[in-house]
Amino acid sequence: MQDLLQQLLNGLSQGSIYALIAVGYTMIYGIIQLINFAHGDVIMVGAYVALGAALMGFGFIPSLILAMITCAILGVVIERVAYRKVRPVSRLAALTSAIGVSLFLQYTMMYFLGADIRSFPADILPERTYTLGGVIVTNKDLLVLGTTLVLVIILQFIIFRTRTGKAMRAVSFDGQAAQLMGINVNYTVAFTFFIGSAMAAAAGMLYGICFNVQPLMGLMPGLKAFIAAVLGGIGSVPGAMLGGILLGMTESLVAAFGGSMYRDAVAFIILILILLIRPTGLLGKGVQEKV
Amino acid sequence: MGVAPLLDLEDLNVHYGAIWALKGINLTVGEGEIVSLIGANGAGKSTTLRAISGVIKASSGGISFQGEDITKVPAHDVVKMGIAQVPEGRRVFANLSVLENLELGAYIRKDTKGIKQDLDDVLDRFPRLQERIGQVAGTLSGGEQQMLAIGRALMTRPKLMLLDEPSMGLAPLLVKEIFSIIEEINQEGTTILLVEQNARMALQVASRAYVLETGRIVLDGPAKELAQNEDVKKAYLGG
Ligand SMILES: Nc1ncnc2c1ncn2[C@@H]1O[C@H](COP(=O)(O)OP(=O)(O)OP(=O)(O)O)[C@@H](O)[C@H]1O
Ligand SMILES: [Mg+2]
Numbered sequence: 001m002q003d004l005l006q007q008l009l010n011g012l013s014q015g016s017i018y019a020l021i022a023v024g025y026t027m028i029y030g031i032i033q034l035i036n037f038a039h040g041d042v043i044m045v046g047a048y049v050a051l052g053a054a055l056m057g058f059g060f061i062p063s064l065i066l067a068m069i070t071c072a073i074l075g076v077v078i079e080r081v082a083y084r085k086v087r088p089v090s091r092l093a094a095l096t097s098a099i100g101v102s103l104f105l106q107y108t109m110m111y112f113l114g115a116d117i118r119s120f121p122a123d124i125l126p127e128r129t130y131t132l133g134g135v136i137v138t139n140k141d142l143l144v145l146g147t148t149l150v151l152v153i154i155l156q157f158i159i160f161r162t163r164t165g166k167a168m169r170a171v172s173f174d175g176q177a178a179q180l181m182g183i184n185v186n187y188t189v190a191f192t193f194f195i196g197s198a199m200a201a202a203a204g205m206l207y208g209i210c211f212n213v214q215p216l217m218g219l220m221p222g223l224k225a226f227i228a229a230v231l232g233g234i235g236s237v238p239g240a241m242l243g244g245i246l247l248g249m250t251e252s253l254v255a256a257f258g259g260s261m262y263r264d265a266v267a268f269i270i271l272i273l274i275l276l277i278r279p280t281g282l283l284g285k286g287v288q289e290k291v
Numbered sequence: 292m293g294v295a296p297l298l299d300l301e302d303l304n305v306h307y308g309a310i311w312a313l314k315g316i317n318l319t320v321g322e323g324e325i326v327s328l329i330g331a332n333g334a335g336k337s338t339t340l341r342a343i344s345g346v347i348k349a350s351s352g353g354i355s356f357q358g359e360d361i362t363k364v365p366a367h368d369v370v371k372m373g374i375a376q377v378p379e380g381r382r383v384f385a386n387l388s389v390l391e392n393l394e395l396g397a398y399i400r401k402d403t404k405g406i407k408q409d410l411d412d413v414l415d416r417f418p419r420l421q422e423r424i425g426q427v428a429g430t431l432s433g434g435e436q437q438m439l440a441i442g443r444a445l446m447t448r449p450k451l452m453l454l455d456e457p458s459m460g461l462a463p464l465l466v467k468e469i470f471s472i473i474e475e476i477n478q479e480g481t482t483i484l485l486v487e488q489n490a491r492m493a494l495q496v497a498s499r500a501y502v503l504e505t506g507r508i509v510l511d512g513p514a515k516e517l518a519q520n521e522d523v524k525k526a527y528l529g530g
Binding site: 163166167169170173174176177178179180181182183184185 | 344345346365366367368370371375376378382383384385386387391394395396398399443444447
């Protein structure tokens with residue numbers, strides 16, 4: 001029983017990182033129907049920026065904010081340079097462009113910083129553990145959960161309580177009708193990349209603290225978060241969060257009771273099963289209400 | 292005439308890739324008028340409205356509004372100049388509530404007081420929207436969605452309102468109601484350009500009308516005269 005709780009806690013912590021990444025995927029998909037394959041690499045850039053800041057002596061929160069701002073801008077630049085012109089041409093063209101951006105980010109980082117695996121300095125978070133009814137909780141877990149919770153609340157506020165959030169929801173439902181309301185679609189799309197990429201940066205930093213930092217680090221969590229987004233119903237923000245948490249927990253349980261060799265395979269099996277049984281995902285809309 | 296028209300389309304051409312949808316349209320709408328644009332499916336009626344709103348760009352020719360050239364103005368700025376469109380098929384934001392849809396109509400505005408006033412007016416005009424204010428727009432009936440689409444356009448506080456087939460798919464009684472609302476809106480000072488399949492009603496409420504056939508204007512004149520025209524009767528009024 002304690003074992004189970006322990007695994008669920010580990011899964012929750014891992015899953016909330018997936019969730020942070022998945023919301024970016026899902027928001028961007030929701031607004032321009034593009035699987036932004038470069039999203040995983042934005043995580044990586046975020047991790048490096050945060051690592052750099054931490055090495056220069058900045059604490060957790062300043063490093064986090066710096067990484068988020070840098071990646072938010074990076075996201076806007078990526079959209080402007082690599083997607084905006086090709087988007088109207090075809091989805092395949094945009095997808096290809098996204099893969100190009102992904103490789104560009106990976107190998108640019110590798111060129112300048114090398115392929116070395118780096119770690120955050122231990123003093124960014126001196127390890128502490130607490131025992132709660134036999135379950136071990138580390139301050140890392142608390143940091144991940146706390147950061148995710150705060151960011152998700154801010155995100156919900158932006159989407160549901162602000163004028164720009166309303167515009168985002170309108171554009172993702174029907175861009176042309178949104179234009180007729182005087183909404184600047186390009187600006188709204190850029191804003192979505194801004195927010196989504198900032199979330200990715202936060203995920204990158206948390207991931208880097210839990211594991212390590214290297215140029216290809218975004219690949220796996222990026223793919224997993226993509227699965228989480230599909231699992232939850234792509235385009236749905238609550239779905240992405242739910243998908244992330246569920247995936248994290250499942251992986252953690254599989255790793256503990258089935259062997260960690262199968263952990264990654266299980267994620268992909270889940271994806272295939274979901275697509276077969278419920279193609280629109282857990283919280284996805286029954287039909288795509290695109291006009 | 293003397294006074295410059297509110298809206299003036301001059302030799303307007305629009306292409307969708309290789310498809311030549313509008314082939315040199317000339318059309319004017321004077322301040323305070325209701326002008327109808329009728330024509331068969333695929334004639335280019337919606338394309339004309341889309342071009343005016345800036346959602347699709349003209350390949351040549353010009354559009355001016357209040358004497359200003361708006362041919363190249365992006366769609367989101369056209370709204371700010373005072374042109375609202377109620378698009379074909381309503382296009383309400385089905386995932387948003389009725390209130391949020393109306394608020395989006397006021398997206399371009401900052402005058403909180405005026406917005407509140409207009410919201411109250413819209414809800415007075417459409418009591419059924421008032422009753423469903425918190426409901427998600429996708430759950431409204433077709434007629435209610437049409438009211439919402441009109442209300443949403445009113446919230447932009449337009450000088451010119453473009454309506455694309457507002458009677459589409461509505462029961463006869465509701466069609467009447469919608470048309471009388473259009474007349475009311477006009478009497479309160481909003482100029483109207485109305486696209487309709489329902490030529491009979493469209494010619495009844497309008498002062499002038501244009502007939503569009505495969506991208507060209509083939510007839511225009513006072514609506515009463517067009518309603519008596521033999522060709523129009525045969526083609527659009529069922530003999
Ligand atoms: N997005 C588009 N891409 C390509 N062709 C289009 C597009 N929209 C319209 N067309 C073509 O342009 C022509 C005019 O279409 P439009 O929608 O303006 O007609 P309409 O008069 O509004 O017809 P309806 O009464 O059926 O609404 C048609 O031949 C149509 O096939
Ligand atoms: Mg049409």
